Every structure is written in C-alpha cells, then in structure tokens.
Amino acid sequence: MYSAEINRKQPALLMLLLDHSFSMSESSGQGQGTKAQVLALAVNNLLGNAVLLCSRGGEKIYNYFDVGVVGYGATIGPILHGASDEQPVLPVKDLADNPRRVDAVTRRVPDGAGGVVPVQQQMPIWVDPVADGATPMVSALQRAEPTIAAWCAAHPSSFPPIVINVTDGVSTDGDPREAAARIRGLSTDDGAALVFNLHLSALSGQAVTFPDSAEAFNDPNAHILFEASSVLPPALLEAAAALGYSVRAGSRGLLYNADVTMVIDFLDIGTRAVTPTGLKDLISTTDAAGYGSDDDAPDDDGRRDEGDQPKL
Template sequence: MYSAEINRKQPALLLLAIDQSYSMLELWAETGQSKSAALAAAVNNLLGNAVLLCSRGDERVYGYFELGVLGYGSEVGPVLHGSDAGHLVVSVEQVADNPLRVDTVTRRVPDGAGGVVSVQQQMPIWVDPAANGATPMVAAFTAIEPVVESWCAAHPESFPPIVINVTDGMSTDGEPRDVVNRIRELGTDDGQVLVFNLHLSGTPSQPVRFPNSAGGLTDPNAAMLYELSSELPPSLLDAASAMGYAVQPGARGFLYNADAATVIDFLDIGTRSVTPTGLGELTEGRDDESDDDGPDGENA
C-alpha cells in the first residue's frame, strides 16, 4: 500500500485547501509578512518545485502530477491560475504553461566562499494572497469531496490523493469531521486518501510537528484536526525523517502552531515522498517519446 509508481499513466494528485479568511491578514510570526502573503509564497514555491520535479532540465514538463488549490474565506473556490469552478484540478503541464505572472525577486544566496550575495531571480506566480470573510472549512472539504471521488474512480492504480488543509483557526460553518471522514474513506487500489492539516500560528509558540498522539494538545480545535489527519505512510515517514524531523511510527500529517519553514518543508515532503521511483522516466533517461509504452511494451 502507498507504493504505486508515479508515472504519466498513473499521476499523483495533490490538493491544497488554504484558509483565506480575514484573520490571515495577521503577521505570521518570524516572516514579517501576513499569513496570507507568506502562505501564498509557500504555495507558489510548492508549485514551482512540482514543475521542476516533472522536467528533465529542458522546457518539456511531464504529467506526473495533477494539482489543485482551493481557497476558502468570503468565497470558496479554485484560486490556482488556470483552474476554474468546473476544473479544480489541472495537470502539472498546465501549471507550468499558465502562471499568473512572473515576478523578479531578490534573494540572498551563498556565494561559495562563506558569505552571501543578493541575486535577482525570476519566480512564477500562480496564487496571490487573499484574506477576507470567515473560515468555511466544511464548505471547502465539501467542494473537495466529489473532485477526489471522481479522480480516484478515474485513476484506480495511482498513488492515492493527498489533501492538505492549511488554516489559522477553527471552522466557522460547523465541524468538518463528517465530510473529512468520508473523504478519507475514498481511495485507489493503492490506499485510502491522505488528509493532512496544518495550523498556522501568528505568535512565536511551541510547535507540534507530526505527533503520534493528541495527548499534548490542550486546544479542542487542535485535537479535532489531529483526529482528522491521516497517519504518514512509510514513504512520507522516510521523507520527514530525511529532513531532520523526529517522527515516530503512527505519526500523523499534522502541524500545530507551525512556522513558515516547517510549512514549506511539509509541502515539499508531500511532493517528493510520492515520487521515490515514479520519476524513473526522467532520472533513467527513458525516451521522451515513449508516452504510451515502456521499454517492454508495458505501460510506462
């Protein structure tokens, strides 16, 4: 289980539900930015990484991922440029071809001699910050449920979808327990849908990362989000461990009072952990034109 090869016949689905409520205007601790701005930057970083993962270094992007970003605040709907109300999920090729714009940003990077230098880089932007309204988490998961159900039916041999909910507060339209449990019951032949929850903190506070128990969570909302989070399958446990996180068996895909660096790490884990073997077509240099059949006549 949770070991299906990711390839062009069996893509992986990554869906993000991002809180765009009014409280996301608050500063996100150490970032110096609002939560909405810092989260949008993290999401754009994830999308850019997904595009890079699916390319061989040239301009061609291969369809290993399908991606969707749903925002929920004053409105609930797709916020990834190139998607729309009828198409929450788009291919990574469409993502690569349809940035909202390309910004020039200044970054400080190592100079190779122990110092740092400022360089200008081009950064594609697909999602802009937004913060308005309440936190209709139930509506967000309700919008996601039929998308995940139909995707699983169409991709029965694929790695199961990963749904990541990022929020800074509690749901304002009821508890999402029922709809999330229904989503987690869906799946492919390779396993059930994985639902992870990330809680953002506006103040420097002790984070809880990948716990395997709700014992230390005194906030009832945090305890509920923990209960609604799936256990990390082996590939994600290995990926989190490789990035320096002390994960234990039974650890769940749950962060509480998360800082920006941990959220970026977690989103990166989500993309890289499902492709340990599936990008062989790229890393092993298989023929670009073998879209339909592998070297032995089997599906690639």
Template sequence: MYTQSITRNHRTAFILLIDGSGSMTEELRFRGRTTSKAEAVAAITNDLLFELIERARRDDGVRDYYDIAVLGYSGNDEVKSLLPGRGALLSVTQLAALDVPVRRELVEHLLPDGGIALREIPSPAWVAPRAAGQTPMGEALRRARDLAAAWVARPENGGSFPPVVFNITDGEATDCDDDELRALAGQIRSLHTADGHVLLINIHIAAGDDPRAIFFPSREEADYPNRYAALLYDCSSEMPAIFEEAIREAKGPAALPPFRGMSYNASAAELVAMLNIGSVSVKTE
C-alpha cells in the same frame, strides 16, 4: 499499500486548500522578514508549484505526473480555484503552460563577512495572497472531497498513488461544527485507489514560534491539551510508512511512528516542511 511510483501512466493528485480569511492578515517572520500569513502562504504555495513542475520536467519536456488544484476559502461561503485557467484540477503540463505574473521577493542572505544583505529573487506567481471574511472550511473540504472522488473514480487512476489533500489554515471553521468537520474529513479519507486511501494533511499555522507547537505528532503526542488541536488530529490521516524517513529527518531520529498528518501552531518553516514531505517523498519515475 502506498507503493505505486508516479509515472505518466500512474499519476497522482495534490489538492491544496488555503484559508483566505481576514485573520490571515496577521504578521509572521518568513525568510528573514515580516510579512502577513497570506503573503507567506502564497509564496510557499507558488514555490511548491514550481517544484512540482521541475520534478516533472524531463528532456522531452514536462510530463503529466500530477494533477493539481489550489482552492481558496474566504468570505462567507466562498470557495474558488486560485489557479488561472479552466477547471479546478489542472495537469502539471497545463500548470507549466500558464502565462502568470512573476513576483520578486526580497530574501535575506548571509555575506562572507557575516553581514546580512537582501537578494531579490524572481519566480512565477500562480497564487496571489487573499485575506478577507470568514473561514468556510467545511465547504472547502466538501469541494476537496468531490474533486478527489471524481479523480479516484477515473479508470486510468485506479492503481495510482492516491491524492494528497493539504488544508492550510490559521483558525477554525465558521460554517460547520466539530462533528461536521470530522465527518467531512472522514469522507475524504475513505476515498481510495487500489494503492491506498486519500491522505488528508491539516496544517494550522501560527504567527511565531510557539513552544506549544506540534508537528506530525506520534501517538504519545496525541494527548494535547487543546480542543482544536485534538480536532485536527482526529481529522487527519495517519501517514504511511513511505513518509516516515522524511518525517523523522524533520523531527529528529528519536521520533517514533506512526505519525499523524497534522500540525498545530506551525511556523512558516514547518509549513514548508510539511508540504515538501507530503508532496515530494513519493517516488517519481
């Protein structure tokens, strides 16, 4: 299980759910500067999309290794695609062909004399930051479930590495209770291809480095004295063995699998690590 390499004949899918509620205006430190959670998550998401395009690029152009969806949830019950173009799920070649604005980000870097300077880095901006209203996470999970169900039902995807769903949030659902959230998460995780079940990774981000943070917890870390952290643990997938080396590299060699695909009070850097581990650890040919 979870052994199928990604090829043009065996593509996979990545579905990102991004909390765009009002609390995402809260500030954090990201790449040496203070910015809102919404701006940091948008920048990190755009970096991931760029990385996926580049990983799919070969001498003959960008190959269709991935299908990608980015859904934002905010307002009352608003869930919509944050990518331009038709449809929620785009192939990586469609994503690469989109005409999108270029953002210019100021990033601190260290000078030879030990000083700090700001460097302006241009990069494509498929996703813009959003922060308004409530947190309709339940509806977002329903949309992800339906997208993943349709994807695994296609005959051409029957033997592929299963989709990976990332849910990035800084708060609790406002449109369902804990039991409903567990049920929706279970429905997503029950979907499968011949290579394995759909993976659901829940990433709760915080405004700063919190000593209570947990990151890809192992079983001995599961007894966390926080109701919401326990809920996210219950809702998340156990990570297959293919991800264990990358997770141990991020956590430290003493960390022992199995690991659960979730975080609580994660920093921006840990969000980057979780997205990278969940998306680029799968072998691409």
C-alpha cells in the same frame, strides 16, 4: 500500499486547501510579512519545484502530477489560473503554462568565494496572498470531495490523492471531521486518500508536530484536526524524520500551532508521500505509456543522459 510508481499513465494528485480568512492578515511573527504572504510564497515555491521536477531539466513538461488549489474565506473555489469549477484540477503542464504572472525577485545566492550576492530571478506566481472572510473549512472539504472521488475513479492504479489543508483558525461552518473522513474513505487500488492538516500560529515554541495521540492537546480544535488527519505512511514518516521531526508509528499528518517557517517543511514532507523515495527524488525512466518522444528514449548504449532525468 502507498507504493505505486508515478508515471504519465499513473499521475499523482496534490490538492491544497488554503485558508483565506481575515485572520491570515496577521503578522507571521517572523518578520516575513503576514501569514497569508508566507503561505503564498511557500505554495508558489512548491508548485515551481513540481514544474521543474516534471521538466526533467528541459523545456518539455511531463504530466506526472495533477494539481488543485482551493481557497476558502469570503469565497470558496479553485484559485489556480486556468482552473474552474468545471476543471478544478490541472495537469502540471497546464500549471506551468498558466501562472498568474511572472515576478522579478531578488535573491541572495553564494558567490563562490564564501559570500553572497543579490541576483534577479524570474518567479512564476500561481497563488496570491488573500485574507478576507471567515473560515468555512467544512465547505472547502466538501468542495474538494467530488473532485477527489472523480480523480480516484479515473486513476485506479495511481498513488492515492494527497490533500493538505492549511489554516490558522477554527472552522466557522461546523465540525470538519466528517467531511475529512469522507475524503479519507476515497481510495485508489494503492490505498486511501491522505488528508494532512497544518494549523498556523504567529507564536513560537508551542507547536505540536506529527502527534500519535490527541492526549498532547488541551485545545478542542486541536483534537478535531487530529482526528481529521491521516496516519503517515512509511515514506512520509521517513521524510519527516530526515528533517529532524520526532515521529513514530501512528503519527498523524498534523502540525498544530506551527511556526510559519514550518510551512515549507510541511508542504515538502507532505508531497514526499507520493513515492517511496520522495517527490524531490522522483525519476521516471520507464513510463508505462512508453517514451513520449525520441528525446525520452535511452541512448544507443541503453543509458539515459543526465538531461533525461527530472531534477529540481
């Protein structure tokens, strides 16, 4: 279980549920802007990495992933440019072709002599920071459920869907455990859908990471999110441990009162579940669909050029 290879006939599904409530306008506490701004930056980086990975270092994008992003606050619905209620999930090629815009950003990079220099880079923007309204988490999960069910039916041999919910508050439209359980009840032949929860806090030093028991929590909301979270499959346990998190058999995909600097870690760990070797190491050299073009085929000696491999 949780070992299906990803290829063009067996893509993976990543579904992000992003809290857009008014409290996301609060400072992140790390001098990096608001919670909404930090979350948007992390998600844009994640999506950009997914696009680069599926390009194999070249121009052509291979549809190894389907991606959906649902925002929930004053409104609830898909927020990717080009997505709609009728098509809430996009193949990664469509994602690559339809950023909301491309911004020029300044980044500090090594200069090769021990220092750093500012460099202007182009950054695709798929998600903007939003902070407006309440926290209708149950409705967001309910909105995602039929999409995930339909995807599982259409991709029975694929790795199970990965759903990552990021919030900084308590659900304002009821208890989300039943809705999360219904999603976890959906499955492909490779296992049940995975639901992970990241609860943001502007405070440091109080995070509970990947717990294996609800006994660590005094907060009723933490108990709810714990019970709404899936147990981590082995590949994700390994990924979390590699980044220095304390995990054990039975650990769940939950970070509670997490520092916003953990957002990127959590998103990266969550997506590493899609393959035993991790998202960043995904290499598909023998798609079940066959080679998509002459550029995909091995060289005459049977080997692939470095450029044929996906990379970040």
